[in-house]
Amino acid sequence: MISRPTIPALRRNARWYLLIALALSVALAAAVLIGAGRNSVGDQKVQRFSTVRSGDARFQVLSPTLIRTEYAGDGSFLDAATFNAIGRDGFARTPYTSRTSDGWLTLRTSAMTLKYKVGSGPFNSKNLSVELKAGDRRVIATPWRRATCAADTLCEAEDMAYNGLATASDHSGYTGTGFLAGFENTGDALTVDTSVETTGRYRFAVRYANGVAGDSQHKRRTLTLSIDGTDRTLSLPTTSDWDSWAQAASSVPLDAGRHTISLKRATGDSGNVNIDSLALLQPNSAGSEHRW
Numbered sequence: 001m002i003s004r005p006t007i008p009a010l011r012r013n014a015r016w017y018l019l020i021a022l023a024l025s026v027a028l029a030a031a032v033l034i035g036a037g038r039n040s041v042g043d044q045k046v047q048r049f050s051t052v053r054s055g056d057a058r059f060q061v062l063s064p065t066l067i068r069t070e071y072a073g074d075g076s077f078l079d080a081a082t083f084n085a086i087g088r089d090g091f092a093r094t095p096y097t098s099r100t101s102d103g104w105l106t107l108r109t110s111a112m113t114l115k116y117k118v119g120s121g122p123f124n125s126k127n128l129s130v131e132l133k134a135g136d137r138r139v140i141a142t143p144w145r146r147a148t149c150a151a152d153t154l155c156e157a158e159d160m161a162y163n164g165l166a167t168a169s170d171h172s173g174y175t176g177t178g179f180l181a182g183f184e185n186t187g188d189a190l191t192v193d194t195s196v197e198t199t200g201r202y203r204f205a206v207r208y209a210n211g212v213a214g215d216s217q218h219k220r221r222t223l224t225l226s227i228d229g230t231d232r233t234l235s236l237p238t239t240s241d242w243d244s245w246a247q248a249a250s251s252v253p254l255d256a257g258r259h260t261i262s263l264k265r266a267t268g269d270s271g272n273v274n275i276d277s278l279a280l281l282q283p284n285s286a287g288s289e290h291r292w
Contacts, residue, residue: 049091052098054105054118061096064111067130071122071163074187122191149192149261151202152282157190157275164188164265171209171242174276183223183271184214189264194280199256203281205249206234206263211242213272221273224266227252228259231266236273245276 050061058077060068070077096109100118107114113131120127130141149155156176158167165188169178182188196202204225212218218238225234232250239246261280265271 050093050096052105052107054100054116056121057105057116057123059105059107059114059116061094061107061109062091063094064109065132067107067109067112067114069114069116069123069128072187073122076187147192149194149278149280151194151196151280154277154279155192156277157206160190160192160278162190165190168274171274173209173243173245175207176277179209179274179276181274183265183269183273183275185271186265186267186269188271189262190275191260191262192278193258193260195258196254196280196282197256198283199254200283201251201253202283203249204252204261204278205247205281206236206278207245207247207276208236208239209242209245209274209276210236210239210272211244215272217272219270221270223269223271223273224262224264225250225252226262226264227254233269234263242274249281 052059052061056071056073056075058070058072060070062068072078094109096107099106103118105116105118111133115129115131116123117127132139132141147155147160149160154175157180158176158178160180162180164185165180165182167178168181171179180190204227210218210221213221220238221236223234223236224231226232232252234248234250236248237246263275263278
């Protein structure tokens with residue numbers, strides 16, 4: 001279940017959180033809950049929920065069936081209200097246990113067990129799992145399973161794993177069901193896994209819009225393209241408005257095998273663009289641009 005932010009997600013702050021909930025049915029008892037807003041960590045109000053931090057990963061135990069998880073590579077965690085968790089500041093404090101053993105952090109409440117591999121980086125299907133009760137059955141969920149984008153295939157940005165962004169459809173001309181709006185804050189990112197059979201140089205291409213942003217500027221913007229942790233700058237010239245789309249690409253060397261690609265707003269980037277779709281083009285792809 002994915003909720004919408006309390007404020008329409010149109011190029012606004014939208015750091016997205018994962019909230020894992022127990023559904024009392026035979027269906028999978030996990031829900032992905034999205035929140036929006038600014039950092040409230042450090043607010044003077046009393047917090048009734050418990051927080052456990054493991055490196056750049058933070059877990060907040062909101063109730064026996066609800067744990068909010070967040071990974072922040074820069075250590076800057078965010079917190080805000082969400083549509084589906086109204087009044088969470090009034091939740092009673094939930095009993096839980098926390099233990100780190102054999103390289104794994106384990107959090108247990110009366111209804112669920114969460115495990116995270118310490119120091120393993122952003123959440124994925126291999127380093128984060130949740131075991132829940134569904135009636136008399138126990139179900140193991142891996143909610144951070146990431147989408148894969150095959151080489152020379154058009155992939156919709158809204159179908160990728162993303163953080164700090166929002167899915168929107170308020171402008172025309174997009175492909176798929178919408179686009180990702182935002183990149184307003186450092187750390188906002190979309191991430192995709194890909195696999196190539198041949199070592200060589202590939203072109204990572206994105207379809208984007210760059211109109212007059214919330215900062216009232218209409219200028220060339222930048223994002224950081226990260227390939228397996230190696231960063232490079234991707235320049236995004238202006239488009240005439242938010243209904244007009246253009247392509248930008250960067251040549252990237254890849255060895256045969258699996259890779260993780262992220263498009264993010266890093267320190268020094270200007271962001272404030274919408275991303276519609278992306279593609280990793282093979283060395284022998286015809287033409288210099290992917291045809292959307």
